[in-house]
Amino acid sequence: MTEAIQLEQVTKIYKGKKAVDSLTMTIEKGSVTALLGPNGAGKTTTVSMILGLHQPTSGRVRLLGGxxxxxxxxxxxxxxxxxxxxxxxxxxxxxxxxxxxxxxxPLALEQLLRISGLEEEKNKMATALSGGQQRRLGFALAAAGDPEVLFLDEPTVGMDVTSRQLFWDTIRAMAGKGRTIVLTTHYLEEADSVADRIVVINNGQLIADGTPSEIKSETAGRVISFTAGASVTSEALAAMPGVTDIQWSGRKVRLFSGNTDRLIAALIEKRLDMRDIEIQSGGLEDAFQALVQQTTSK
Known part of the structure; x- marks a missing residue:
């Protein structure tokens, strides 16, 4: 069996409302999957059903074949x-x-203290730990049984930069040993760097599924950013060919487009007052926002 997790037409209804709606998904063993979605999208309910904490209203959930x-x-x-x-x-x-x-x-105590970065705190009372340290303790407890499948729900909230680096290095090492990792996070740059698969849920339904590169290339397009002069307006930029979104930060502008070659040519032809021009691929956050907007507006 190569599947670690199988969901077949899974629906969960709370108080007459579908929190998860006919969700079908398979997660392969040894993969790192980021489950993304806005608040209330159905992520936590989905994970709870996979863990057996809640039962689906209909459909079937299988974890490690059982x-x-x-x-x-x-x-x-x-x-x-x-x-x-x-x-x-x-x-x-x-x-x-x-x-x-x-x-x-179980894993050895010394190994769990090391991978959670709690070696110096081992003799502290657990209730005396800071918020970030308690998150690391939560990771040690989750990893205690040397799990084949590890679920991480917003794992790095409250952690400092050093702790986050140690945490993700540990997760990559676990994945390298064939462990299956499923994570939810609002830090999309972390999902982009560690996950080999991105699954996006909105309104309880699957709206995107692919590698980070596939999600970004299919949805975010490319971005032209520059510093705009005082004469440049949103109306003038919106009239440019292929512009799908405009973001302002002071006088810094980001233009999103599926055809940046045509757009940059049009901007130059119009002789718009701009400097420090850059062209780059859209990030995972841009793709995520575009996906959510598309499905919310339907």
């Missing part, structure tokens, strides 16, 4: 959720050891 609620399946997965609840009166190393004993083949 029911997510089975003990034998739970022993092979780990989850780092947004809320990390620590146990009173336990030190960091005691908390990690407690979770290690839930699993048949």
């Amino acid at each position: 029911d997510p609620r089975e003990t034998r399946i739970r022993d092979r997965i780990g989850a780092m959720l947004q809320d990390v609840s620590v146990i009173d009166n336990l030190k960091v190393h005691e908390t990690i050891n407690l979770f290690r004993h839930y699993y048949e083949k």
Whole structure:
């Protein structure tokens, strides 16, 4: 079996509203998949059903070939959720050891302290950790059982730059050993750099699925940025051929277009007052915003 996760026509209804709507998706073993979407899109509900925390109203969810609620399946997965609840009166190393004993083949305590960057905090009370340190503790607990599939829900919120770097280096190393990683994040530059697949959900439905490069090339187009003179207006720029969006930051302008060659020629022909001109591919955030706008406006 090459599939780690299978969703077949999965629907979840809360209070008469579809949080997830006929979602079909397969995630291969050994892949790193970023599940993206605006707030309320259905990401958390989808992950909760994959973990067996909630049951679909209809459809089927399979995790590692079995029911997510089975003990034998739970022993092979780990989850780092947004809320990390620590146990009173336990030190960091005691908390990690407690979770290690839930699993048949746990990672060593020393390894979990190292990959979470908590070696110096191991004798601290878990409740005394900062917000970022508690996120790292949550990662240690999620990784305690050496999981085949690891779920990460907004994993780096509250982490400093050094902690984030260690975290993503660890995730890349885990993926390199064949672990399956599923993550949600609002830091799209992180998803772009670490994921080999991007899945975008909006209104409970799948709206895009591909590699980061595919998502960006199909949706974001290319961007022309420059510093505009005082005479340049939004109306004049909107009249240029192929302009799909305009973003201003002070006098700095970003023009989005599927045909930047034609657009740059038109800008020069019009002799617009502009300097510091750059042409670049649109980023994942640009593609994400375009996808959400397209599906929201329908």
